[in-house]
Structure formats: structure tokens, C-alpha cells
Amino acid sequence: MDILKNNKRTVLLLSAVILANTGLQILVPRFLSAFIDRAETNAPMTAIALIIAGYLFTVAAQKGAGLCEEFISCRLGGRITNRIRHQMLEHFIDLPMNKHDTFSSGEIMTRLDEDVEGVYEYYQILFLRIGTSVLLLVGVILSVAMKNRLTALLMLAVSLFSIWIYKVISDFGTKCYLKSSQAAAVFNGILKDKLDNLVEIHLAGAERHALVSLKKAMHEKFRESLPAGQMYGRLWRASTVMEVISVGGTLLIASLLWDKGMISLGTAYLFYNYVDLIYAPLQSFRNHLGGLQNASARKKRVEAFLKEPAEDGIPEEYNGYTAPSAQDVPYPAQGENTSAASLMDFSSLEVRNLHFSYQEGTEILRGISFTIHKGDLIGIMGETGCGKTTLVKLLARLYSCPAGSIFINGLELDSYSLKELREEILYCPQKPQLLHASLRDNITLFDPDIRDEDIYKAISALGLDHWLEGFERGLDTSFSSAEGSISAGEAQFVSIIRLFLRHPQVIILDEITSSLDKKKEKELMNAIKRLSGERTVLMIAHHPEALRMVNKILVLDGGILVEEGETRRLMNNPGSLYYKALTAGDEKGGISL
Known part of the structure; x- marks a missing residue:
């Protein structure tokens, strides 16, 4: 009505x-x-x-x-x-x-x-x-x-x-x-x-x-x-x-x-x-x-x-293992009203001794600690199953994190409302989803408040004008077969434009280059570089070469953070895992640890 x-x-x-x-x-x-x-x-x-x-x-x-x-x-x-x-x-x-x-x-x-x-x-x-x-x-x-x-x-x-x-x-x-x-x-x-x-x-x-x-x-x-x-x-x-x-x-x-x-x-x-x-x-x-x-x-x-109940707290079956030292870390009590805090003023994200497991299973993450600041472009890499995706989903609070493990601006993650977290921390999965609708609707996700002028400005800002010119009907192009209408790389361009239009503070990209050829990967990485600007970006990459543009790299192995450092330093250090991955030319993006 x-x-x-x-x-x-x-x-x-x-x-x-x-x-x-x-x-x-x-x-x-x-x-x-x-x-x-x-x-x-x-x-x-x-x-x-x-x-x-x-x-x-x-x-x-x-x-x-x-x-x-x-x-x-x-x-x-x-x-x-x-x-x-x-x-x-x-x-x-x-x-x-x-x-x-x-x-x-x-x-x-x-x-x-x-x-x-x-x-x-x-x-x-x-x-x-x-x-x-x-x-x-x-x-x-x-x-x-x-x-x-x-x-x-x-x-x-x-x-x-x-x-x-x-x-x-x-x-x-x-x-x-x-x-x-x-x-x-x-x-x-x-x-x-x-x-x-x-x-x-x-x-x-x-x-x-x-x-x-x-x-x-x-x-x-x-x-x-x-x-x-x-x-x-x-x-x-x-x-x-x-x-x-x-x-x-x-x-x-x-x-x-x-x-x-x-x-x-x-x-x-x-x-x-x-x-x-x-x-x-x-x-x-x-x-x-x-x-x-x-x-x-x-x-x-x-x-x-x-009518499915929306999330006003993550279900218990997704709660992770609480770190033994959590009680020693100062943070506002869980559930405490901190409505004055706003992610619009994002300055830092800190992970402290993070442990996590699914239900009663084996620990996926063990003692992870690192800090990132506003405007950082972070690369995360490691072998399949080492906990990369689990980590970024915890940062986006798609899973509930153990108390005292993740902080934004010095406040525990649970201090912020889920609504604000969903608006300011955006997670982009490996496989984008397209709908049986026009290119315009796939970009806006049917949001009537997003005008065509906004879309054109976003495409131009991301350097994707040539990409849009490839569609004869422009934004009116119909994706009648959803993902089958365009290539995987072009589908990721749609995801990047979606992210740009939402104006988030933190962007998490989960192996979005995994199914792209070198040309499309380069175009996508250029768009991501333009997208980042003053935003904080965390990117899980399929190819080590894709992380050359980031300023800091985290390497995981078996749920443990085994290497952390500035990209330029790691690239020039023959003893670093990132250097070995680059020189090995592992097309699968895996790392022998």
C-alpha cells in the first residue's frame, strides 16, 4: 500500500x-x-x-x-x-x-x-x-x-x-x-x-x-x-x-x-x-x-x-571461539549504547588476537592481530582454506566475532548498529550475481533514488566509459540470461559500479579477479584503484601480481598470520612469501609455505 x-x-x-x-x-x-x-x-x-x-x-x-x-x-x-x-x-x-x-x-x-x-x-x-x-x-x-x-x-x-x-x-x-x-x-x-x-x-x-x-x-x-x-x-x-x-x-x-x-x-x-x-x-x-x-x-x-526475522544479533551457532585474553582488552560492554559513534568518521580497524571456529569445529583463525587505517589498500593472500574469506566476513560482521577481537575507531565492532555496518562496510563476493533485468537495474539494484546521471558519473570516475560503449542500448540493455549475458569480468565491473554508488567507508573484495584473463584483470584493477580513493580497501587476490597495487600485504597460513608488511618491501625481499609467490609465477595464486 x-x-x-x-x-x-x-x-x-x-x-x-x-x-x-x-x-x-x-x-x-x-x-x-x-x-x-x-x-x-x-x-x-x-x-x-x-x-x-x-x-x-x-x-x-x-x-x-x-x-x-x-x-x-x-x-x-x-x-x-x-x-x-x-x-x-x-x-x-x-x-x-x-x-x-x-x-x-x-x-x-x-x-x-x-x-x-x-x-x-x-x-x-x-x-x-x-x-x-x-x-x-x-x-x-x-x-x-x-x-x-x-x-x-x-x-x-x-x-x-x-x-x-x-x-x-x-x-x-x-x-x-x-x-x-x-x-x-x-x-x-x-x-x-x-x-x-x-x-x-x-x-x-x-x-x-x-x-x-x-x-x-x-x-x-x-x-x-x-x-x-x-x-x-x-x-x-x-x-x-x-x-x-x-x-x-x-x-x-x-x-x-x-x-x-x-x-x-x-x-x-x-x-x-x-x-x-x-x-x-x-x-x-x-x-x-x-x-x-x-x-x-x-x-x-x-x-x-x-517476514523472515532480520538480524538484530548473529545467531549463536555462528559465534566463534573467544580468545583467552579478551577480558583484558578495554572496550565498551557488549550491547552498550554507543549511538554517538559513527562509521562516517572511520579512521582505523584493528584486529586483536582473533580466534574463530564454526560451532564446535576446528579453529579456522588462530591469534590474528593487525591494524589498518583510513585510505589503506590491503592485500590478503594464502592457500585455499587458510581462513582468508572467513576473516573478511568477520570484518564485515557477516559472522559474529568473538568479543574484544575487532575494533573500529577504538570501539568494539558490536558497538555499531548492523544497519550502519551494512551501509559503510561493503563485501563483494567472488561470483557476482546478476538479475534478469536491465543493466541499469543490475547496477542500482532497483533503487529508485539512483539517477542515470549518478550512474554515468560513477562509470566515468572508474574509467569504464569504453566498457559502457560496448552495450548498444546502454543502460537499457536487457540481461535476459543474467550471468550468461556478459563475461565474468564485465559482471565484476557491475559490482564495482555498485560499490562506488554506495559511497562506503570500507570495501572488501573477495577474489574478484579469480576468473579473469590478464586484460580484464588489468582493467578491473585500474577501476579498483580509482574506486579506493580515500576509502579503505581489503582485497583477497587470486594472482599475486594483482596485489602489486596495494600498499600492505597480509599472508595467512593455516589460520595464522605468518607475514605482514609493506608491499614494496616484501616485493624486494627474496625471503618473503610474497616475493616467492611472484617469482614462482603460480597461476593459481597459491603459496608454498
Whole structure:
């Protein structure tokens, strides 16, 4: 409802156009009725010509109103859909990590693409299709009642009975569509995960297991979609019976009244025309109730997702091991109100004797300590599984850090609200997610407050003008196949532009160069250098060469910080691990420690 209030003028304009369109539809048959009556009574040609002119004008006006209704509703629908997508993305970010782990990327994409579209489709069918059909139905019955009450009562009875039958079938169908939508989302999630990890699956020899799980999800999707698909057939059969009763009964009454001279031939034709006009909204009920069932199921999934409790504290199962010396470190008590503190004045981030483990498992990080300052560009490297990603996720507070381990501006990380942390410390994962939407929407993530001018300025500031020129339609370019629309490097450019537009204080980049060729990597690193400016940037790099631009390097091994120093010093020190990695030319970015 808030979204509709924000578009009040558009909603009022659309309502006026719908009323005009409905009135014109009811008016058109009256011209035909008047024409028949005038022709039967040999009326002057002038009167007949005026009726014909009125008919042609009314038909043209009705068609124009229909086009305006479609255009305005599509524009309104785009705004509503994008706003809901933006709300869902914000809510998803605020969910605790245990919830993030339960959603595959494919399922989230399904919710953002199909389910969100289902919300607008639900209201479009309910108000613009079924609602206007009800309005037309009421108008027709009132018009018929002015001519003959008995015929109007028959039409009303048949219409109400038809709507009741459709409603019964619809209520049963919604449950089927809800199960079908869930099964489709699970299938899409599994399919996307398999496609994203084809190489890893092949190397692990797990093709058979992957195909079995995909086959089970596909069977489940088909099993749940079959009952939903049968709903339309039931609605069609019910509407056919209602149509026969409605048309046959009205024609019988009209012929009897005309035979007794109680109505004119034009009025009899008007009744027939109105019966046909009444069948149109009844047919609309039938055609759209199937879609309404599916849209209603997707709407419920969106509502259920938005009702997921946001993170006001990280769940206990993600709490790490508390360092033995934590009680000796001065910091504000956990949960203490420090609302005066602001990340807008970021000056330093300090890690003190950080230990962390997942639940009761082996320690991932052991005694990590380092300090970074505003404007630092930090590189983090180490072998796979050494704790790099865990460390940066703790810094972004995607996981809860042990008390007394991470400080910003001298205050413990928990002293800041999660909302502010999410706004000022941004984490960019290795694999960017693109949506089935335009380039503009993928950059803004459907935020209506970001203007095209802001996007162009960001692209220019990052030195990516040549990249944008590669898209023939510019920001209007549609990514119909999401990640498949552009290369991995170009997808990372989208991520960098997103970061620039958010104006964060700290940026964390998690191996964003891992799947790029040398040319794209160089272009991306130049964009990152422009992005950094006075911001603090922490970057996990796939290739040691990518860290030449940073001013400080941290090397992890087995969860321990084994090397720390200025990049220039380490590059010129044959005994440093970074020097050895550079000279070895390890294409995998690994380090022999």
C-alpha cells in the first residue's frame, strides 16, 4: 500500500482511464441498438448518420482508452516490481548468515525474478483484470435493468453463481500453485548451482551424484506442477456451462418479450449484445483465475520471505571461539549504547588476537592481530582454506566475532548498529550475481533514488566509459540470461559500479579477479584503484601480481598470520612469501609455505 501511495497520481489517472474505458464499452452496443430501431422505423438519414458517427467515435475512444490503460498499468507495474525487488534485496542483506546458507543463489534469483513479478501480477489480475470485469459486469446489468428487470435478474444470478464456482476452484488451485512454485524454486536453485560448479563437479568425479540430485528435483517439480496445470481445464469446463445457461436463457427471454411486443428489435439485439459483453468478464474470470492462483502463490512466498526475522544479533551457532585474553582488552560492554559513534568518521580497524571456529569445529583463525587505517589498500593472500574469506566476513560482521577481537575507531565492532555496518562496510563476493533485468537495474539494484546521471558519473570516475560503449542500448540493455549475458569480468565491473554508488567507508573484495584473463584483470584493477580513493580497501587476490597495487600485504597460513608488511618491501625481499609467490609465477595464486 505504501508503494501505491507513493504513486498516487498514477493510480488516480489509471482509475479514471479504467472508468472511461468501461463506460465506453457499455455505450457502444447502445448505438447499434439505436441504429436497428431507427432503420426499422425508416428514420431520416441524418439521424442514422449521426448514430453511425457516434458509434465510430465511441469505438475509437474505447480503443484509445484501452491502450492508455495498458500503457499506464505497465509503467506502474514496473515501478512497483522494482520497488519490491529493492526491498527484498535489502531484507536479504539483513538476514542472519544461517538464513543465507539455506538459500541457494538460484533460489534467490527465482524469488527476485519470478516471485516478485508474481506480486504485481496478482494485483494486476485482481484489480485491472478481474476488478474491471466486475465493474463492466455491474454496468451491463444496470443497463439491462433499465430495459427489463427480469433479464437483469437472470444475468445477475448466472454471474454470481459462475463467480462462486470459479472461486471454489481457485481456492483449491492456489494450494497446488504454491507447492508448484516452491518445487520450481528448488529446482532452479539446484540447476544453477550445478551449472556454476561444472568444473569442480567434474574434477571431483561427482557427475553421477549431481545428475541424481538434479533428476530428483526435476521429478518433484513435474509432480507438483501437474495438478496446478489441470486447474485451467476445470475452470474452462465450468465457464462453458455458465455461458450456455446465460446466453440461452437471455435469448429465450428476449425473443418472448419481442414476440409479445414488449421490447423493440433493437432492444432485443441490445440484450444479446450485453449477454456477449457479460460473457467477456466471466471469461476474464476464467482466464485470469488460473494466473491469479499462480500469482497468489508467488505473492505468499514473497510475503513469507519478507517476514523472515532480520538480524538484530548473529545467531549463536555462528559465534566463534573467544580468545583467552579478551577480558583484558578495554572496550565498551557488549550491547552498550554507543549511538554517538559513527562509521562516517572511520579512521582505523584493528584486529586483536582473533580466534574463530564454526560451532564446535576446528579453529579456522588462530591469534590474528593487525591494524589498518583510513585510505589503506590491503592485500590478503594464502592457500585455499587458510581462513582468508572467513576473516573478511568477520570484518564485515557477516559472522559474529568473538568479543574484544575487532575494533573500529577504538570501539568494539558490536558497538555499531548492523544497519550502519551494512551501509559503510561493503563485501563483494567472488561470483557476482546478476538479475534478469536491465543493466541499469543490475547496477542500482532497483533503487529508485539512483539517477542515470549518478550512474554515468560513477562509470566515468572508474574509467569504464569504453566498457559502457560496448552495450548498444546502454543502460537499457536487457540481461535476459543474467550471468550468461556478459563475461565474468564485465559482471565484476557491475559490482564495482555498485560499490562506488554506495559511497562506503570500507570495501572488501573477495577474489574478484579469480576468473579473469590478464586484460580484464588489468582493467578491473585500474577501476579498483580509482574506486579506493580515500576509502579503505581489503582485497583477497587470486594472482599475486594483482596485489602489486596495494600498499600492505597480509599472508595467512593455516589460520595464522605468518607475514605482514609493506608491499614494496616484501616485493624486494627474496625471503618473503610474497616475493616467492611472484617469482614462482603460480597461476593459481597459491603459496608454498
